[in-house]
Amino acid sequence: MTAMMHEQQTLTPAGETRMPETKMTETKMTARDVKVFYGEKQAIKGVSIDVDMDNVTAFIGPSGCGKSTFLRTLNRMNDTVASARVEGTITLDGEDIYAPSMDVVQLRARVGMVFQKPNPFPKSIYENIAYGPRIHGLAHAKADLDVIVEKSLRRAGLWDEVKDRLHDSGTALSGGQQQRLCIGRAIAVEPEVILMDEPCSALDPIATAKIEELIHELRGRYAIVIVTHNMQQAARVSQRTAFFHLGELVEYGVTSDIFTNPRQERTKDYITGRYG
Amino acid sequence: MTGPAILLLLAGLGAIAWVSARARAMRLQSAARASGRRDAVHSLPGYHGWYVALWTLVPAGLFLAVWANVAPGLVTQDVLGSPAAQSLPADDFSRSAILGEARAIATGMQAGAFNPLSQGLVEPYRDAIGQYGFAGAALALVLAFAGGAYAFTRVRPDFRARTRVERLVMATLLIASLLAIITTLGIVASLLWESFRFFSMVSPVDFLFGAKWSPQSAALGYGNDDAFGAVPLFWGTIFIGAIIAMAVAIPLGLMSAIYLTQYASPTFRKWMKPILEVLAGVPTVVYGYFAALTIAPALRDFAVMIGIHGASSESALAAGLVMGVMIIPFVSSMADDSIAAVPQSMRDGSLAMGATTSETIRRVLIPAALPGVVGGVLLAVSRAIGETMIVVMAAGLAANLTLNPFASVTTVTTQIVQLLTGDQEFDSAKTLAAFALGLVLFIVTLLLNIVALRVVKKYREAYE
Numbered sequence: 035m036t037a038m039m040h041e042q043q044t045l046t047p048a049g050e051t052r053m054p055e056t057k058m059t060e061t062k063m064t065a066r067d068v069k070v071f072y073g074e075k076q077a078i079k080g081v082s083i084d085v086d087m088d089n090v091t092a093f094i095g096p097s098g099c100g101k102s103t104f105l106r107t108l109n110r111m112n113d114t115v116a117s118a119r120v121e122g123t124i125t126l127d128g129e130d131i132y133a134p135s136m137d138v139v140q141l142r143a144r145v146g147m148v149f150q151k152p153n154p155f156p157k158s159i160y161e162n163i164a165y166g167p168r169i170h171g172l173a174h175a176k177a178d179l180d181v182i183v184e185k186s187l188r189r190a191g192l193w194d195e196v197k198d199r200l201h202d203s204g205t206a207l208s209g210g211q212q213q214r215l216c217i218g219r220a221i222a223v224e225p226e227v228i229l230m231d232e233p234c235s236a237l238d239p240i241a242t243a244k245i246e247e248l249i250h251e252l253r254g255r256y257a258i259v260i261v262t263h264n265m266q267q268a269a270r271v272s273q274r275t276a277f278f279h280l281g282e283l284v285e286y287g288v289t290s291d292i293f294t295n296p297r298q299e300r301t302k303d304y305i306t307g308r309y310g
Numbered sequence: 311m312t313g314p315a316i317l318l319l320l321a322g323l324g325a326i327a328w329v330s331a332r333a334r335a336m337r338l339q340s341a342a343r344a345s346g347r348r349d350a351v352h353s354l355p356g357y358h359g360w361y362v363a364l365w366t367l368v369p370a371g372l373f374l375a376v377w378a379n380v381a382p383g384l385v386t387q388d389v390l391g392s393p394a395a396q397s398l399p400a401d402d403f404s405r406s407a408i409l410g411e412a413r414a415i416a417t418g419m420q421a422g423a424f425n426p427l428s429q430g431l432v433e434p435y436r437d438a439i440g441q442y443g444f445a446g447a448a449l450a451l452v453l454a455f456a457g458g459a460y461a462f463t464r465v466r467p468d469f470r471a472r473t474r475v476e477r478l479v480m481a482t483l484l485i486a487s488l489l490a491i492i493t494t495l496g497i498v499a500s501l502l503w504e505s506f507r508f509f510s511m512v513s514p515v516d517f518l519f520g521a522k523w524s525p526q527s528a529a530l531g532y533g534n535d536d537a538f539g540a541v542p543l544f545w546g547t548i549f550i551g552a553i554i555a556m557a558v559a560i561p562l563g564l565m566s567a568i569y570l571t572q573y574a575s576p577t578f579r580k581w582m583k584p585i586l587e588v589l590a591g592v593p594t595v596v597y598g599y600f601a602a603l604t605i606a607p608a609l610r611d612f613a614v615m616i617g618i619h620g621a622s623s624e625s626a627l628a629a630g631l632v633m634g635v636m637i638i639p640f641v642s643s644m645a646d647d648s649i650a651a652v653p654q655s656m657r658d659g660s661l662a663m664g665a666t667t668s669e670t671i672r673r674v675l676i677p678a679a680l681p682g683v684v685g686g687v688l689l690a691v692s693r694a695i696g697e698t699m700i701v702v703m704a705a706g707l708a709a710n711l712t713l714n715p716f717a718s719v720t721t722v723t724t725q726i727v728q729l730l731t732g733d734q735e736f737d738s739a740k741t742l743a744a745f746a747l748g749l750v751l752f753i754v755t756l757l758l759n760i761v762a763l764r765v766v767k768k769y770r771e772a773y774e
Contacts, residue, residue, distance in 0.1 A: 109662065111658065114657075116575075139664045147662035149659060153655035155660070155673075166665075169666075219659075223664065
């Protein structure tokens with residue numbers, strides 16, 4: 035036990051020590067000493083972190099540092115990789131999501147995900163949004179579904195642009211619109227947490243600005259975790275920032291602190307552009 | 311001089327040309343190098359060798375090929391001009407029989423003459439053949455020497471032999487690829503020509519829309535009214551190849567592709583895919599045995615047991631089922647390709663919404679892969695309707711227009727085989743009908759293939 039505590043401290047020296055001076059809010063997800071292996075290779079080396087409801091959490095770090103891998107453990111998307119193995123505990127509202135009793139289908143309905151490249155289904159805009167509610171049986175009548183579709187598209191900031199062509203193909207939209215469609219698709223099943231894996235890396239600056247604005251609006255309604263390797267973006271959209279390096283969580287704290295006053299040398303080097 | 315000897319001689323000349331040209335190029339080039347100008351030397355000596363060898367061999371070889379076709383005519387001309395030919399009969403048929411016999415004796419393929427007239431022609435023939443053979447060989451050798459000498463004089467350090475040789479290599483490859491296309495065009499042309507002859511005897515409307523097929527009734531002595539209505543054949547082909555076979559192959563092929571791409575462990579997949587591909591290589595005649603000897607009798611017994619009338623021991627169902635099994639690997643591998651081409655991000659997107667694997671397959675993967683799968687199925691149909699052995703062995707010959715899968719039906723390919731096996735006269739409508747059927751089959755499979763390939767290609771582009 036002591037050994038583990040010790041290990042945890044060396045791995046995440048600043049982990050829990052600097053928790054926010056801003057308002058304390060309800061913790062949504064917690065990870066304790068999470069390790070991820072791909073076959074023999076260890077990709078995540080004991081990460082502990084809390085994700086709360088009212089703050090947007092950003093994961094930053096150089097390419098290959100494990101931030102996306104860690105993000106994908108939060109809704110068990112790593113299950114689809116045959117060689118991946120996860121150790122440690124991750125809870126959602128205190129419930130272990132890797133427990134055998136946890137149904138991964140329900141977990142993913144509660145923890146939605148938006149990917150790096152917009153990946154709308156080759157169906158109409160309407161059907162893209164209706165996909166989740168249909169498979170989870172959230173709407174029984176067409177009218178209910180219409181309401182959900184409209185509400186989700188409004189929240190995703192896309193309604194005004196597409197309301198007249200809901201039955202056009204989702205793949206015909208622009209990249210930025212497609213990404214907002216994917217966010218709307220995730221929102222449609224009323225998740226509690228939304229994971230975003232570099233959601234703007236394939237978008238132009240204007241589309242990026244729209245997504246960032248959307249993240250601001252969604253904050254508070256959903257716990258949001260965003261992976262980005264754009265540090266300005268992390269500074270703009272998040273209130274908490276976690277810096278990953280070589281599979282370790284180097285530093286986690288209030289975004290403004292991380293950027294203006296990092297405690298760890300590695301964080302400072304990364305933020306000032308020494309590597310990454 | 312005989313053929314093999316002259317070829318051997320030419321090969322020897324080519325080898326000598328290669329060696330001497332290469333040696334000369336080496337000598338000249340080392341001299342040029344000694345002079346210190348690097349750009350004075352262009353090609354490696356080996357290229358000079360090839361250049362001269364090709365000049366020695368190609369013109370002489372081409373000449374021999376032409377000569378081999380022209381010489382027999384010249385020989386015959388010569389023989390006809392000899393005094394012994396004056397006594398030949400006037401009619402073409404017996405004249406050419408005698409000439410043929412004389413030639414066979416002269417070249418040693420036949421020992422003695424049946425017709426005394428030909429005996430007298432053997433001597434002139436022998437003379438003429440020897441004369442022209444010698445002339446051909448001499449001309450070929452002259453050409454070889456001339457070509458070789460011409461090329462040899464061009465060997466200089468800065469001569470671009472490499473470029474020339476490359477050009478010839480390219481030309482050879484081009485000709486090789488054109489040959490396949492030209493042959494196909496030739497086949498199409500002959501098909502068109504024979505079909506045209508058929509349609510000048512039988513109206514295309516009767517052929518394409520007539521419902522009675524009995525092309526051999528005159529030959530078999532059932533009266534004189536041959537009928538060439540091919541609708542029962544078209545129906546039989548579609549019934550077996552496009553309906554029954556596809557009813558087996560589409561679901562099974564698709565499901566096996568889904569299992570292999572989505573559920574199977576990498577190890578299982580690694581073993582299973584090659585096994586499926588081996589199935590595709592089983593000769594169709596083997597499937598034919600199986601259909602005719604195992605499936606067909608079992609189906610007939612089954613039909614009799616459940617009280618279906620008109621059950622035959624050669625049935626559409628037997629042929630169709632076995633053909634379907636034969637097509638499974640084909641459909642499976644096409645579907646496998648198109649499912650694998652759906653981006654992983656699509657699958658992840660659906661799974662991340664909380665969809666199960668089978669929901670993801672049903673609602674996202676299959677719709678996304680559908681164009682590719684449809685293209686694959688069209689290709690499979692075109693293979694199935696052109697398939698011959700299984701239907702010849704298991705489907706029967708009776709041209710029935712029936713919906714009963716236990717009855718015997720016949721197909722286009724079966725009838726083509728039927729019409730063209732054995733000794734045939736190529737001027738009766740009965741035989742020519744085979745070409746018209748072949749033409750229809752050719753056009754239909756061609757269209758199917760074009761549509762299928764376009765669909766598949768368009769779909770591939772969508773994800774690139």
